[in-house]
Amino acid sequence: MVKFAVFIVLTIAVAGFGLYALFPAALKPSPGEGRKRWAYLFGIVLTLEALACPFAVLMGWWLPKGVSTYAYDIDLLFYIILVITGVTFIAVGAMFIYILFKYPADPNRKSWYTHGNHKLEMTWTAVPAVLLIVLAFAQIPAWLKVKNLSWLREALQAGEVKPEARFLQVEVTARQWEWRMRYPSTKHMEEWNQDGKVLLNDVRLKMTPRPDDVRRVNELHCVKGQKVLVHLKTLDVIHSFFLPHMRLKQDALPGRTIPVWFEPIEANCFLDGNDWKDGMRLERTVTDKDGKEKGVWVKDDKNIWELACAEYCGARHSLMRGKLFVHDTPEDFLAWLKKAEAEGQQTTVAPEKK
């Protein structure tokens, strides 16, 4: 709040000074004095905009923490584009401001009579063209990695998954205005662990509902270092499954089940007494007297990871908030699942639509 107050005061000061400096001048129509005032106006505004970017980083108004395996790829591309567009903006802006300072109307000077320059046109067409094509093709690997699920296609083609590559499947069904999650039961998980073929079969059948499924609302649980395959559905209108910290967004389309995946690289919850508490960060692990390793968790607001709806879906669109719990180990996840199974009867869920 203090930082913000400083920001507001600075902004008002700059804007006030700008207006003070410009207005008396703007009111005078004389061409001589204050010829450069408009260059100053454009110069100040464009410079402030160029500076706003580092300022936002400084204030922490920036990308949320990226905690999935592909968050790095996406952020890297973001920064590459930011640098390219930033340099272009500064270069073009500087040229523009320079021209405004240099060439206000002067009765003693005649404009340069020229209709263009073929070589120049070719250069400033060809150079950006090459740059843009390279930039466009540089996007393709990351895009296909996130959205095309090549790892899953390969596994389906091979017909099996190695034990260490076993992944979790969850069905997420959006509706106005909540997220309904359907998890496998512990028994179901065991079947997956014993035989990768069962796991793949469930991928093909999009996790056909079973009586022992575990259902939760607005709570997405998964395990650090394990891929999660989400079968995304919606009952009513289009919603969008948005996990900002995982850098994942996918619309849910009525009538379709869309597969999406992510793999968290950090955990954010631990068992605090009886409850799983999120918004925690594993600071270090210590070995206690019995030789058992134990994590030391600290509270960290940056580790509150949320699930938001990103496609406009009606009155309570901005209240469609889910929470993401990333467990540290598969055992932790199983412990949670067992508890959820026991609570299962208490969770009220409308019957599945066939």
Add this chain to the structure above:
Amino acid sequence: MSESTTHAVGHEHHEMSFIRKYIFSEDHKIIGIQFLFTGLIMFLLGGLLALGVRTQLGWPGAEIPILGKLLFPGSQGHKMGPDFYNMLFTMHASVMIFFVIIPLLTGAFGNFTIPLMIGAKDMAFPKLNMLSYWFMWPALVIILISFTVDGGAGASGWTSYPTIASSTMPSGFGYRSPAQPGSGIGQILWLCSLIFVGVSSMAGSVNYITTIINLRAAGMTMFRMPLTIWAMFITAILQAFALPVLTVALFLQLLDKTIGTTFFLPPTGLQFGNWTTGPGGGQPLLWQHLFWFYSHPAVYIMILPAMGMVSDVIATFARKPLFGYKPMVLALAGIAGLGFIVWGHHMFQSGMDPRLGTGFMVATIMIALPSAVKVFNWLGTLYQSNIHFTTPMLNALAFVSMFVIGGLSGIFMAATPVDIFIHDTYFIVAHLHYVLFMSSVFGIFAGITFWYPKMFGRLMNERWGKIHFTITFIASNCVFYPMHILGVGGMPRRYFEPGVHFNTWEHLQPINTFISIAALTLGTAQLIFFANFFYSLFWGPKAGRNPWKSNTLEWTAPSPAGHGNFDEPPIVFRGPYEYSVPGVEEDYLPQTAPQPSGVPVHAGH
């Protein structure tokens, strides 16, 4: 001036009644001015809707003084509810796009400038032209009525995606929508209104194409046309080819909503709370393809005319020939051509096949190329020129500098992996406003202040024009630039309370408040423009034929030009941008001036 022409012109004037002359007029200038007034009034309405949106976003849950008591029932504590908010942002976009920017750019400026700048007496089809304006009226009336109907005006976003927009209750429940109140009758009226706007635009674009091809003055070859006309020509082609697709889509959704067809209802049906729809036979995604097949070209319909106008304004006030005339024309055509094959970039996260997304991405990123060429050529024009900082020129310069930002931010969203994160966040809101407000609207301001003397025979006040420009320029940057930051933070758009319920975005709420303060300033500043506009209509200083010493044909006609435009049919000797020709005493050389002897002047092709 020949006696007979003067007589003929004067004669026509006398015979026309007030209604024929100013209301059901077939004169392109009057129709242009009619579009201008309609657009400006709707601009006020759209702006008010935006201020409503900003009030909620800046101070979520706050009681709005005075207005809150009038608009919102006590049961809500005189506070804005989410349904009202959803209606506000939906109607803000719909009004601004379909009733302000498109009618102003193509309707007002297209009508006004085309015959004057190519040296024609009027449009090719004056009656069709009149019809094109009057088809706006049913649209206007319907959209205004929709605010008063049960459930309020459309609230499904200006994109009106099924199934939130298209789903219906079973028969017996009237036209109510199960998804939300605003998707009932309000949505049906929204669809009807847009169909009328479509007819209006289509009539206009056919007329523009025909007029530009057939009615050019003697010597006015295609490559001697001002860029404004090139832009209008290309825009009209875009409209003629893209609009039918939107019209079809609107009719399909209208059928879905009224007689229960299922073009956008999936085979699985839908489940709203306790009841289910029957199975459908269509796809919600179909709408998105049809809608964006029009609405992406529409983005260029909303920027190309402004680009053309700004090119003319810049050449005039820089007193320098436009740098790279032909590359500029090619760039316009390039943007329009690519504009047809990039609609899928609105749908990267929609569930469309990701491999198709890569194709759309490459095409989209390439659009930056002709856009860059245009910016470089504007800079080339300004280089070593004599810049006269008049109000139209300042607005044109704002267009150029702000279009740079709008263009560059587009690359982030075109890049599919980055788009995964910033899609449907405030980043896109920032981007689209940098294009549609900071570019198109500054282009419109430049156009209005530039052609005002030709429209009304009087000049607008320069001093207040500059004050309006300065406040608008600073305030609009304060409104839209910080939205980039919100978007990088991941804040989703169309949220009722974006900075409230999510831990991820709580710390960004102060930025929202800042934006809202700036937005209120921005909105208030527009009153200066309106005051200046209406004051100058009556008390502005009289303008001569050519107050800006510009080259193009309209400045050889009287201000305001009478019916038939020119005293005698103009003959064109060269291109429109021969400023500061060495050896010519004046720093401009109108297109109609005969070639000066002994001076090599670029004649154009």
